[in-house]
Amino acid sequence: MPLDYAKPDGQTITLGVLRMPAGDGSQRIGSLVVNPGGPGASGLATAVRLAGQAKNNDLGKRFDLVGFDPRGINSSEPSIRCLTDQERDAQRADDDELDSSPAGVAKVEGEQRDYANKCAARTGDGTEMLANIGTRDVAKDMDVLRSALGDEKLSYLGYSYGTRLGTTYAETFPNNVRALVLDGALDPQQGVVDELVAQGQGFQKAFNSFTDWCVKRQDCALGQDRGSVLRNYLNLVRPLGDRALDLGDGRKLSYSDATTAVVQALYAQELWETLNNGLAELKRQRGTTLMLLADTYYERDPDGRYSTTQDAFTAVRCVDDPRVTDKNLVVEAQERYKQVAPFLDDGRPASPALDACAFWPVPNTGSPHLPKVQGLPPTLVISTTGDPATPYQAGVNLAKALGGSLVTYEATQHTAFLQGHKCVDDAGIDYLVRLKQPAPGLRCS
Structure with missing residues (x-):
């Protein structure tokens, strides 16, 4: 990837990527790119874990599960240190x-x-790396990755901070989205305080x-x-x-x-x-x-x-975010x-x-705002009523901002999809595989 997208022919960096092939190649839909959140968590480890959980359902059979380490993180180089x-x-x-x-x-x-x-x-490349480490740039990396994977449109699963990444991608490339599942949402309009x-x-x-x-x-x-x-x-x-x-x-x-x-x-x-x-x-x-x-x-x-x-x-x-x-x-x-x-x-x-x-030695490249997503297809947000880290209302607000569906999970935990909760999993898998929206107001417990 280019270190600085304003200099596409300049210095490059590398991203770690892991693809777990679809279980049934004859029924393959494409790639499902996953991000576990953080920011800072490894997508590679998440792809391995989810592949084990999804191997016997339509998700594992029909999608390559693709994890990537965002720029500066884990196996990607140079790394933030x-x-x-x-x-x-x-x-x-x-x-x-x-x-x-x-x-x-x-x-x-x-x-x-x-x-x-x-x-x-x-950190390798110093302040220039720090200046281009944000979600704005990772979203652009995701579109390059989508193309490299051979997918005309992106199918994406993001947890926690990964919902901000998915939202930023949706705003930057709304016409390149096939499906987005965003679980444990950050409110796109909420300031840091x-x-x-x-x-x-x-x-x-x-x-x-x-x-x-x-x-x-x-x-x-x-x-x-x-x-x-x-x-x-x-x-x-x-x-x-x-x-x-x-x-x-x-x-x-x-x-x-x-x-x-x-x-x-x-x-x-x-x-x-x-x-x-x-x-x-x-x-x-x-x-x-x-x-x-x-x-x-x-x-x-x-x-x-x-x-x-x-x-x-x-x-x-x-x-x-603004300092x-x-x-x-x-x-x-x-x-x-x-x-x-x-x-x-x-x-x-x-x-x-x-x-x-x-x-911080470099300025911010993002700020809270209502995303502009004209042309975005229907999305799916999952929000848990007792989520301590990403409170339930943030998911309600994100679903409204994206004009998508909301699945409510009644529990006390952080995120829910592909964690053995049949109602939640069925809704998410049905959406990703068949692009079928869940019933309005669906609540799982």
């Missing part, structure tokens, strides 16, 4: 962001500026569902009194902000890691048992299970090596976030410290 493994460990162990004093703010902003500078220095607050509401709703489940158990780490579980939880995790818990292996569980562990467990109900065990351990001044959950979120392996997902996430988001440099807005955002997500309230004054995007 900002921190070393040791630096990432140190960053996680450091709860500096809890200090809202002038000295604390200056320290945090110095670290954020240093992070942005390291991203430019350690409102999106953060909405996500906080989503995670609080999931935390409430977890505690409703927990208090019914004799072994609930937060007790059986529904009215005191939040207080019990905060009494467990807030002290870590003053003193991290020594795990005895050279690592310490910080407040940040403990809350990240809880957030990770709220993505899927299957992790609630693990979360309860981790909180019970914390009551005994042990933190191994919570640290493992946090390591899963950050994609740290047992040998201490990290994937590049977190660096890529920051790099993409810093050019996809926030108004410190009053930063404080307001934190205060709103703590209000709607009290389980993530650290009990300290909001800090006006700016994040890495405020110091």
